[in-house]
Amino acid sequence: MSTLLISGGTVVSATGRTRADVLVDGERIVALVEPGSTALGADLASSVDRVVDATDKYVIPGGIDAHTHMELPFGGTQASDTFETGTTAAAWGGTTSIIDFAVQKYGEAVETGLAAWHEKAGGNCAVDYGFHQIIGGVDEQSLKAMETLVDEGITSYKLFMAYPGVFYSDDAQILKAMQKAAELGLMTMMHAENGPAIDVLAEQLYNQGKTGPYFHGIARAWQMEEEATHRAIMLADLTNAPLYVVHVSAKQAVAQLAAARDRGKNVFGETCPQYLYLSLEEQLGAGGEDGFEGAKWVCSTPLRSRAEGHQDAMWAGLRTNDLQMVSTDHCPFCMKDQKELGRGDFRAIPNGIGSIEHRMDLLYQGVVTGELTLERWVELTSTTPARMFGLHGTKGVIAPGADADIVVYDPNGHTSIGYEQTHHMNMDHSAWEGFEIDGHVDVVISRGSVVVSDGAFHGRAGHGKFLKRGLTQYLS
Numbered sequence: 504m505s506t507l508l509i510s511g512g513t514v515v516s517a518t519g520r521t522r523a524d525v526l527v528d529g530e531r532i533v534a535l536v537e538p539g540s541t542a543l544g545a546d547l548a549s550s551v552d553r554v555v556d557a558t559d560k561y562v563i564p565g566g567i568d569a570h571t572h573m574e575l576p577f578g579g580t581q582a583s584d585t586f587e588t589g590t591t592a593a594a595w596g597g598t599t600s601i602i603d604f605a606v607q608k609y610g611e612a613v614e615t616g617l618a619a620w621h622e623k624a625g626g627n628c629a630v631d632y633g634f635h636q637i638i639g640g641v642d643e644q645s646l647k648a649m650e651t652l653v654d655e656g657i658t659s660y661k662l663f664m665a666y667p668g669v670f671y672s673d674d675a676q677i678l679k680a681m682q683k684a685a686e687l688g689l690m691t692m693m694h695a696e697n698g699p700a701i702d703v704l705a706e707q708l709y710n711q712g713k714t715g716p717y718f719h720g721i722a723r724a725w726q727m728e729e730e731a732t733h734r735a736i737m738l739a740d741l742t743n744a745p746l747y748v749v750h751v752s753a754k755q756a757v758a759q760l761a762a763a764r765d766r767g768k769n770v771f772g773e774t775c776p777q778y779l780y781l782s783l784e785e786q787l788g789a790g791g792e793d794g795f796e797g798a799k800w801v802c803s804t805p806l807r808s809r810a811e812g813h814q815d816a817m818w819a820g821l822r823t824n825d826l827q828m829v830s831t832d833h834c835p836f837c838m839k840d841q842k843e844l845g846r847g848d849f850r851a852i853p854n855g856i857g858s859i860e861h862r863m864d865l866l867y868q869g870v871v872t873g874e875l876t877l878e879r880w881v882e883l884t885s886t887t888p889a890r891m892f893g894l895h896g897t898k899g900v901i902a903p904g905a906d907a908d909i910v911v912y913d914p915n916g917h918t919s920i921g922y923e924q925t926h927h928m929n930m931d932h933s934a935w936e937g938f939e940i941d942g943h944v945d946v947v948i949s950r951g952s953v954v955v956s957d958g959a960f961h962g963r964a965g966h967g968k969f970l971k972r973g974l975t976q977y978l979s
């Protein structure tokens with residue numbers, strides 16, 4: 504086992520910052536010591552196997568991206584990142600754990616879907632990984648199978664109020680699943696959009712000749728998200744099931760979450776970088792209402808109007824803790840052969856954006872602009888994901904006993920995001936082309952191994968271990 508000292512940096516946690524050196528032994532953090540300390544023996548730096556210089560840099564817990572979709576089958580194709588390419592890109596961006604969604608399709612046993620996900624991920628991940636379970640068909644068999652999830656280390660599951668005919672659950676199914684989840688202590692994750700109504704609107708738009716990607720955003724109106732969010736909250740309240748609403752993008756949905764939280768409900772919300780920075784007008788409307796360029800940014804929930812103030816509301820929600828986390832919903836598709844499937848019919852464009860590599864950098868811009876504190880940045884991207892999804896103590900903190908998942912972040916560095924410059928995701932374009940980032944992920948350590956340093960990747964597929972998660976540690 505080798506030892507490592509990260510010296511001279513400022514260690515940032517969710518609650519404060521301090522000048523300290525971090526001592527790592529094998530896969531774990533063993534001590535935080537005063538810079539240059541000799542407390543653990545004379546000249547610590549010369550007695551360890553390796554020193555990472557973090558002078559003038561931040562030392563933060565590795566990012567945890569709790570919403571990814573590697574190899575997700577969708578719209579007749581599948582998300583273009585494998586577990587190997589996606590977790591390698593994650594490492595480049597300072598994310599040292601992901602939680603991906605294992606899929607149970609209609610007519611398939613939960614166990615079969617889960618086994619398939621272990622097969623895809625096992626031995627292929629460059630950083631640690633866990634699973635949530637998508638329940639795509641709530642019935643007696645899948646409700647029974649939910650009882651085995653906790654033992655599998657899968658303590659959260661996702662339902663969809665959207666995508667009729669694919670993953671959709673109706674209210675009766677949601678109610679039954681939530682009753683079961685409340686009994687078991689599982690976190691219910693909800694894709695909250697009124698799918699049946701959206702499908703009607705989408706068909707009407709298509710029949711009017713409105714076929715471009717822009718109309719994806721029009722069909723998925725904010726009312727569809729607000730209504731579904733409200734309905735999910737009410738069903739969760741009725742069943743006493745904790746609820747985590749994924750990929751929130753409408754300001755009205757944030758208001759629903761805030762109102763429920765003000766009533767003391769265990770209701771949580773996640774937004775994604777795309778809902779903080781991108782918009783209906785600028786991206787989905789790229790090339791005009793009939794242009795196809797906007798297909799790059801077709802995702803659900805959709806990008807929303809900047810004029811209506813949704814992006815500002817997401818930042819405000821992050822500040823006030825009405826939203827608790829920022830995940831990517833990383834679900835990449837290439838333009839060629841994938842997004843192209845929906846040329847002439849926006850309904851057939853595979854839904855998803857790739858961002859896993861840029862989440863830490865993009866959120867750090869909130870620190871630069873004064874929207875977030877440094878501590879809140881760490882909380883949103885690492886500490887809360889660990890607590891929300893049963894990893895606290897092992898992940899999400901820089902403390903003795905925790906896994907040595909550590910990022911050295913240079914606030915004086917700079918990153919120009921671009922397909923040619925910084926891209927490691929398996930896509931043929933970047934949804935973030937041209938974004939200029941103040942700050943830079945310098946060194947990434949995953950369970951004690953330096954996987955990124957000096958602008959090079961030193962990790963390997965298979966280093967990442969499956970994370971058997973505990974129950975949420977975030978309930979009020």
Ligand SMILES: NC(=O)NCCC(=O)O
Nearest residue numbers: 802803804832834854855
């Ligand atoms: N979000 C998205 O557009 N694609 C991935 C599937 C989902 O999360 O709904």
Ligand SMILES: [Zn+2]
Nearest residue numbers: 694749750803
């Ligand atoms: Zn979703």
Ligand SMILES: [Zn+2]
Nearest residue numbers: 570572832834
């Ligand atoms: Zn998703």
